[in-house]
Each structure stands twice: as C-alpha cells, then as structure tokens.
Amino acid sequence: MGNRSLFGAVSVLLAFGAGTRDAWAQARVVSGKVTSAQTNQPINGATVSVVGTPIVAVTDDKGGYSLGAPEGAITVLVRSVGFKRRQVAVAGDQGSADVALDQDIFNLEAVVVTGQATAVERRNLANAVATIAPEQLTRAPTSTIESALQGKIPGALVQMNSGAPGGGGQISLRGVSTINGSVDPLIVVDGLVISNDAIGSNLNAVTAASGGGNASNQDNPVNRIADLNPADIANVEVLKGASAAAIYGSQAANGVIIITTKRGSPGRPRFTLTQRLGQFRVANKLGQRRFTDSADAVSAFGHASIVGPICRGGCPFYDFEQEIYGEQNLSFETDGSVSGGTDQTSYFISGLVKRDGGIARNTGFEKQSLRANIDQLLGTRFHLSVSTQLIHDRSDRGISNNDNTSTSTYLVLPFTPSFFNLEPVNGAYPFNPFPGNGSNPIQTFALLKNAEDVWRVLGTTRLRYDALTTNSHHLEFALSGGLDYFEQQNDILSPPSLNFEPADGQPGTVVLGKASEQRLNLLGSTIYTFTPTSGSYSATTSAGFQYQNNGLNTTNAVGRTILDGQQNINQASTIVINQNQTPVKSVGLYAQEEILALDQRLLFTLGVRADRSSVNGDTRKYYLFPKGSASYRFVTPFSGLDELKVRGAIGQTGNPPIFGQKFTPEGTGTIGGLFGTLAGGNAGSVGIKPERQTEIEGGFDATLGHEFATLSFTYYDKTITDLLLVARVAPSTGRANEIINGGKLRNLGQEVAFSVSPVRRQDFTTILRFTFSRNRSKVIELPVPAFNTGGFGTSLGAFRIETGKSATQIVGTEGVVGNSEPDFLASGSGDLTWKRWSLGFLFDWKKGGDIINLTQLLYDAGSNSPDQIPAGNQRITDWAVNGKTKTYVQDGSYLKLREVSLTYDLPASVTSHLFGGTHYARVNVSGRNLIRITPYKGLDPEVSNFGNQAIARDIDVAPFPPSRSFFFSIDLGF
C-alpha cells in the first residue's frame, strides 16, 4: 500500500485541477458521484485517483467525476479536505462508482507542510504543528488576523498591544526566544516570505515619549500582518519551534506561520457573499475620583480660583472616559468571492470592503482587498499558479501611550479633576489648567489627525514541471518568484488651535511619514520521490534554494509652527527630516530526506539548511541549521486506543542580526547650520553572526475510542546560544555599548491538546477542544553583567536579565517584584450543531503574568484615583516614600470570551426563493471579546506601551482602551 497512498498524498497537494491523460492506456471510462456520508451533499474538489497509476481527477460542484481507467479491476481512492479517505474496488466491467465520505472531525487526515515544498499527512507528522482550519478563523469577525489566532495555537501567546483600531499585536511562540533580536515569527503566504514590520508614525513628535525626534516604539505602531484578509485563507499552519522550522533556517527562530490561500476548483462559478453589520463599544474604563466639595479638590489640585466657583454647592461629576471613548459608530464588512474553472484552469477571486468604527472620535480602521488566485495547466507537465492580492487599508488611531507633553488621554485625565467640564461650549474647547498646558482630550480627539494609509501588493507566481511520473519515480521541479511591496504613509496633524500646541513655542505640528518596503523572493526546488515496486517504503528527497532581496526605506518629516488649516509640510516654519534604509540580501540552500516505511507507520526525516546573509559580519559564510525527526504510529495497540503516535524531533534555527548591528556608525548633527560627525555611541561587531536556537521536542498523539477523542502531549526544550547582546561598555571609552554574540537562554515547556466529540448524531454534533501550555524561561549564561532592559528605570519597574533567573523577571527598588511570564495558558472552544443551528465559542485563559501598571501610578500621584482615599494614597506613599515598586506590579491574569457565534442555516425551502435560488443562506450573530474576567486594575491586561518586544511587554502607560465588538451577518452561497 505504501507507494500508492503516497502517490495519493502527493497528488492532493500538487495536482490542482490537473487531469492527466497521457502515459497510461485508458481503455474505459469510470465516472460517479462523491457525496458526504453525513449530509448527502455533493463534495466539490475531491480528488479521485486510480491506485497504482498517476491517473487523477477532481470532482466538480455536483460532486461528479469522470476518469479514464485501464482495463481490469482497479481500486479508486477518493480524498477530500475535511473528510476521511475511502478506497473503493471497481470491477473490470463496472462503469460507475459512487462514493460517500465520512467527516474527518479531528482533521487527522490533513496534509501538513514539513519542508519548503514537501508535505506529510498529519497522522505521520513528527512535530507538534498547529493547524487552523478556515472555519475557525472566521468564527467571529476580526479586525486583523492576530485576533483570529488568539486561543487557537497551544504554546502561543497572542496579544494585542492596545485597544486601538486596526491591529498592532504580537505572536510569541513557545516563550522567549531572544533578547535583542527580532521577535516576529516568519510569515509565509503561498510560499512568499512577507513583511510583518511595524513602522512607527512618529507620533513621538507630538508626545515626545522618547526624547529624540524619531519614530519610536511608543508610537503604538501597527505591524503589517494586519493587511491580510482572513476570509482568503484556506489553511494556517504554525511551526512553533526550531525542530519543525529548521528548514526555514536563519529567520525561523521565532517560529513560522504558513498561510495558504484559497484556490479554485473545476466547475461552474460558485459565489459567496457575506454582509456584516456591527459595532465596537468600549470594554473598560478606569473611573475618576469623585469630589463632594471644594476643600478636598483644592488641596489636591490647587487652582482655588477655578475650583471654588465650580464646586460651589457641591462638585459636579463628568465621566470623561465615556465622553471620549463612548462613540458608537457603525461597523460593516462585505466580502465576496467567486471560484470555478475547468480541467485546465481554475480561479478564485475574492474581494473585501470593511470598516471598523472607532470608539473615539476620528478613529477607526478600514480595509479593502482584492485577491485573484489562478491555476493553469500548460500542456500536460507544466502547472502555473498565480496568487495576487491588492490591499488598501487605513487606520486612524488617535493619540495614546506614553508622553512627556501632557497630550495623551490617560496622561491628562489623572491630573484633571472630574468636576471640570471638558466639553466644548459654543464650539470652544475649555483650556484645561490642571496639566498646565491646557490639554483637553476631547478637543485632542476632535482635532488631531493620526492616519496611517497603506497600499500593498502581494504576488507569487509558481511554475511546476512534472519531469517524470512512473510507478516508482516521481520527479518535479518548481520555480517561483514572489513580491511583497507596500507603501505606508503616515499623516499626523496637530493643529495650532489645540490647547497644548503653543506650549513648546512652536504652535502646530505636522508629520509626514513615508515608508516603502519591498521583499523579493526567488525560490527553486526539486522533489524526487522513489517508491520501490515492493512498496515497502517511500523516500522523498528534496533540495532547493531561496533568495531574498529586501529593502525598507523610511522617511519622516516633522514640521513645526504651521498655520491653522494648513497641512502641507512645506507650510511649516521648521522642518526636520529623517531617512533610514535597511537593504538586506540573503540566500538559503536546503536539502531534506524523508522516508516513510513500515506500512506507513514510521516516518524518518533528516534535513539541513545553509544560510548566508548580508547582515552577518562575514557575508560569505554559510551557517548550517540541521534537523532530524522521527515518528512511529501504533495502530490499535489495544481496544479503545485507535492510534498512538510517538514522535521526537530536534532542529536548529537562527535569528539574524538586526540590520546595522555590525556597523559602528558615527553620530551626525548640525550646529549653527554647520554639519558635523561625532563618535557613535554604539560600537558594532564586525564578526556578528545569527543567534542559534536548538530545540528538542517530543510527544505523542493519540486517537481514542473510534475517533471519539484525540489527545496530544508535547514537551520541548529550547536553548538559544550566541544571543545578540548589547554589552554596556565603560562609558569612559566614549561608547555606551557594543553588540556581541554570547550567552545562553533556555525555555522548557509542555503543551497539551485534547479534543472530544461526545455527541455525533444526525441532528446534533458537538466538538470541544481544550489546550493547555506552560513555558518557563531561564537565563543560563550571560557573558555581560546582569542588566536591566525595558521599562523606565528600576523605581518604576524594569526587566532584568540575570544568570539563573527567568528572562522576564521584573525588578524594582526593593529587588525582584514579579515576572511577566504566565503560569500557564489555556483555551477552551466548542462548536455545537443542532439541526439548523450552530453555536461556536472560544475562551482564552492566561493565568499569572505580571503587568507594570503605571497608569494607576499616574492617577495616584495626581490624587485622582476612584479609590484615592485611602487606597490610592497608601499606594503612592508605598511607592514614593517606602520604595515599594511592587505596589504597581500587578497580576495580569485574564479569562476572556474571545469569540462567540450563533448561526442559523436557512432551510432549503427559503433559500431556493432567495435571489433566484441560493445554495445556502445563513444568518449569524457573533461577538469578539465580549466578556473579560480579570483581577487586573488597569484598562486591559493585554497591553504593551513599547509595542512588540522580546522581553519588555506588559507595561501599561496610558493605553488606548479595549473594546468589544458584536456583529450581525448574513452569509449567502450561490
């Protein structure tokens, strides 16, 4: 059986709508219909193949197929995604064979990517690869794909950085993988490595959050995975650690997320249309201190001449947060697709228009996307696939996060008493005397513009050549080229009419940021599969190369002193411009051998990748990243246990140096109009090399009780050496620091996933899934003295990297005060179907993990917390006088209902009358982040003032408040 099933497996992946009619004598025609055993619906796009030959056909939208078969009795193998395979004997004189397929509830028969171009069935897979099916991605509407991944990947911590519309989140797979290197996982869409960079807007020019004049990570940037359209996605696979991702080499230290988009299949055009309407509402507010009379107020805020009259006869109370974040704008989403094709050509075209209304004035997110995926057979051996997407999105995120200019909302409200009316009177916004510069957040949101507009093109073209297909040999070559290009424009206008603008002596600030990034990929691969005629094993050898040419060019111009009503930067009196370019070239070569033997029970893989890059000190050197893995399936070892697979894997990946770390750049500046160069503070390293991560992973997957339940357990041990470290050097050398490779960091973790389908009847099915994971990080070796990273200094809580301690420990004045590492992560989700109703839900639980709550510190210091007397006063005294940093390092556990969705499938009697006959019509209500249960006293326990960080996440300084959303939608299929 071995070789024939492998043929089938390879064919499913490779033969999109291919029909081969050449090499084999086709004496007769066999045709039939493929349907679902549960629902009797025809299955479109199922692969029907004749076992022992390369003859393959694909069913059309009525489930029908027709193929030319040789003389004599044959066996026909029918497979389809989401269904279990079936083999049917067809006698020599039989001309038709109808096949009914059972649903594959636990996706055991899915095919998972294991190499750059190779794939293996999930039941043989030697790694813990998480797969997310498209229905799970679109259970509830989402702004960006990060929200759709929360709670679905065991071992991953996916968190948004704030509640601002339009994205900005971090995906951390299996703990802490680096200290100073890149933190993003590699994201591959249809084989193309795409950019997930977050380019700051330079809101810093208004907030002065990080001194300097440049865009900072406190600008609350959006990372560009936000551009993708979740409705386009057919499959997401997550390679969580080095043992799986090694074949992606030196960029895969943080894991790899492989996204495959939907493709067409033969048949007449099929349309889908989804229309959603909904709303975002603010999910949490902090509250303010209530004052009864002016005595307390004056002692807290001074300004007696202003406070007195307002509080005469009792102080009024204004809920500022409701006034600022209480907008209820309409949000909508329209997405549609059409797919179809012939035997030679198939296409999938989709479009999306959406708008998320913001919870504050002049904020929101909109996206438009158009995708076209085309597959074309050229002759009989060449196959061309084209995947293109054009995206435009725009986010308006207002102002939030840290500042040094009293402009960000939650840096003004702590010092503004709740009885002062900030609402406009006759169109004039009151000057707020309490922060000193008049800053009125209601006015700020009304007049400040902070827009980010992105146009992006993703395109991949792949040409595959089937060189040789015989009973024992299969050889193919593939060449593909891809381009990811985007242009991001940031427009910030802080007009001089804003109360706070004149404070710096330069009223009016305008920022124009333009960034363009290009990523060009060129990949080539060869796959050779050999199956001896005995069929006892099959060996797949693959090799190839991957060339990347990346370039990011950002320019940012800040103009100050500008007339009201003017926006063009050339209208400003003073203009300061910065430009930064990061060109990177790299190439990787790989080779891999996969052997499937012993009746498809044993899978054994060995592979190696060699990477060379321009960011390394030695640009000619190839760094090797090997991997090896093995798995063995026990089939029904005893009753009750259908299958038990034990697996083990080991692999290495790297994390490349950040561009520029090998250089020692001079500082530059101007004085009196004269240009100057000075000694740079950062010494680079000419011998810099990538970090190296070695992961050992082992575990088992079990299917129990006739596919009643599945249980997986994985244990991993990740060690990272040659960490990129910034070694502080003695400042008397004139340098502040130098970059070195060194140190050792280790993560140990466990992941458990359990799925059960307790009820499976005709009219009622349930599937419940639970995941649990734990990660513990530890710094094993450090060639530099222990250092603090992130935060605002020890007294306000900083992260400390120290030998023998957790990598994410938080220290304060008094010593260690916490750790942002969660105790564990768990999730529970379910999909229940009863007659025409379906209910889906997902809970996400993070236990433990501390957050540095500086927003509360600001309220306490301003004597303005809702619980100021006595709790707030006690807190601030503990911090300021008793030196207890722990006061503001608080437990960030949460249990969130991420997604809940209720759908009603309209009966055929109704759908046949709609719009001239629809195939299906569904009515749905769904919500995201509807319930939050948390002991954390800040706005939301998912927060990061500094954006995506390896270590220093979980710092809460004046973030954009979180929101919950609910939508009503109609899905139609034609």
Added chain:
Amino acid sequence: MRPILKAVSAIGLGGALMIGACNFEITNPNAPTEIGNNASPQRISGAMNGLLIATRGDVPNWILKAAILGREGYRIDPADPRFVSELITATNLDPSNGAFGGGQWLGEYNAIRSGYNVLNVVGTAQLTSEQREGVIGFTQTLQAYNFMLILFAHTEDSIPIDVNRPLSAPLAPFVTNDQAWQHVVSLLDSGATHLQGAGSAFSFSLPAGFASFNTPATFVQLNRALEARADLYRASQFSCATCYDDALTALSGSFVDTTQSLDLGAYFDFSANSGDVTNGLSQQVTSSINLVHPSLRDSLAVNGGSDARYSAKVAARGSQLCDPLAATRCSDLSWIRYPTPSSPIPLIRNEELILIRAEANNNKTARDAAAAAADINFIRVNSGGYAANAGLSGATQQAVQDEIMIQRKYSLLYEGLRWVDMRRTGRLNQLTIDVPATDHIFSTLPVNSFEVQARP
C-alpha cells in the same frame, strides 16, 4: 532520462552561478563611518563641528540638574516625578540612570572620544601644518572643557583620564580628582601652545556662537578663559594658594575686558533646523515646569530688593505649581533665561571672567582688595543695576568673598555654576532645604554605574 538530466544540470548550474556571484556586501546607507587616514578638509571640518555638537549634547541637562542640586530651581513634572524623587528626596543619588545620578559621564567621554578620533588621524589629513596645529589646539581645548564638566559633577571620586584606547584594550585607570584637574590644565596649556602655531585662520568654520573666537589668535583667549575657570576651582576646592595667581595669569591672556559687553563669550547654538536640536531649557512661562527656587526672590532683599539680572532671567509664572507629593515645595517663578528654542547657552562669558578676577585678587596670597572691589562694583552697577558698595575695598576677605558669592549667584544664574560655587567654597550647608524630613543636599554625583560594573 537524458533531457531531464540536461534540464536538471541547467537549472542547477544557473542557480549555483547566480548564488555564487551574489555580492552581499552592503555598506551602511544611514550613517558615515569613523574618520580615517588621509581625511579631507571637509571631513575634518565635520569632525570639528561634531565635537561641538557632542559637547553641546549634555549641557542643557547639566544646567538643569546643577540648578536642582544647587537649589537654583526645581523641575516639577507631573509625568516624571523623578526630577524630585531622584535629585532631591532620594537618600542617595542613583548612578544607573544617565538622566539623573549617573549623568555627566557618557556624553562628555563621548565628546572626548570624538576628539581623539580626530587627533589620531590628523597627522595624515590633507591639511597644512599650521591648519593641523589649529585642529589640535581646538580639539584639546574642547576636550579639556568636557573633562571640566565631568569634574564639576564628580568631586570626591577619581575619574579615568587616559581614555584614548581601542575598545579591546584594558580600561583607563582612575586617577585622583586633583590629578584629573591637573590633566585639564595641562590639556589647556597644550592646546594653547598648538593654537599659537596655528597661523591666522582655522581650516574650518565655526558656528555663530563662536563668532568672537573663530581664529586661532582669538580662540586662544577662550582657551585661557577656561584655564582661569579651572584654576579658580582648583584654588578653592583643593586649597591651592598659587592657583589664584595662575588664574590671574590665565585671565591676562583671555578676553576679560570691562570695556566690552558682559555677554561677550562663546555660546552653544540651538535651532529647530533639520538635524539640529532646540534648547530644551526654553519653555512657555505660564505652563513652565522648570521653576525658579523662591529663595532667589527672597534674597534680593540683601541688595535693595531688585536686581536687573534677576528681572532678566526670572519671570512670574502666573500661578503656583507645587510638587504633588510635597505641598510646601512650590514656586510661582519661571525661568526666562533661555526664552526661545533657539536661545544659545554660554560656554563662558566676560562677566564670569570679571568675577573670577575679583575672587582671585581677593584670595591670592598677596591680596589685592582694591582690584577686587573695583571688579565687584563694576558688576554691581553694570549688571545688577544698583549702587556700588563704597566700603568694599576696606572689608574683610571673608566679607568680600560673601559679596562675590552673591554677585556670582545672580550674574551666573542658570549657567550650571551655582552648585559648583557653593561646593568649592564649602557653603553647601547654606543651600535651602524645603522639606527637612525628606530633602537632601548632595555634594557630588556618583561614578556612573556602568563604569563601575565594567571594572570588576
């Protein structure tokens, strides 16, 4: 099989050729590399301006910090309480944060390093030998100024001075404070010698703040002015009696001149132009958070209640701003010493030189009371705007020193000198303590913690 083999080898060869031929050497497009041999005059010119930029970098922070430590003022920032909690109420100054206790270290050593980067390659630069002397003299003068800033902030500790070493070499050893000051003086003397051989013009331009000192002949006067400041400090801090005479000798070669403007001097320029920085000390008066200590207004009473210098540098804020954590720490006075973002900050001015001369004459071994009194009265009348004190020439040395301290207080307001003055004359205990329970007066910054950690 053969056509396939051909296809395989063609693709393989093509691929290998393409990859092997790739050149992955990419130079840094974002910043220049360190100045090397055979430097062009433009490159040297850039390095000279860079040295000024590096020196200027830490000056605003120094002035603000010295003002707080010397009780010239406060910074009451609701968003950053550390300017009070780390510089006033802390039990000890924290050496780990450059903005506070760990400051006046990295910035200055970086400027000194920038200087050495030039000195190490100036021998091969494309300059005439006179131009070379000009570069060396200018660089050494500014390096000495940077050492002076470090030493003004660090008094009891020793500091490393032999810092012209590559990163891989062992670190420069610490020398005592006194030795470090001697190094400052010898650097200035060496600079002066080179400047005297530098001909009539520099090979580089200087910004407007140095308009009075942009030739070797005039820049030497600036060098001597800095020497006078250093000698005065050594005289009082280390009880070096001969240093007063050295100060007077240096002054005679400087630009001290009662017929010239008191503001004649060298300045660091600021602007909002591209690549430049603005003066961070400038602020809108009504919303200011860098406040003036009320004691400055209170002590006006000593000399008749008004002082033109005070009126020019301090303004009423309009409303009082208090420290949220200490209700008695309040001020309703704001600095207008640097009113706009492009206001320059002085390096050293004629007014200071006159006062140095007065103090040196008052305290030198062969005391010259008349000369001291003349200079003091000149300042009283022309800078303070009030009457001269006729009895000054007959007063005791101590009384004259007290008078000099008052005159220095107002003449050199918000120039980073008050704390230094009070410390070197042993008067730190006279500084106001607003909240006795929590406030401390510090006499020195600690050595930056990264320097200590680098030397296990």
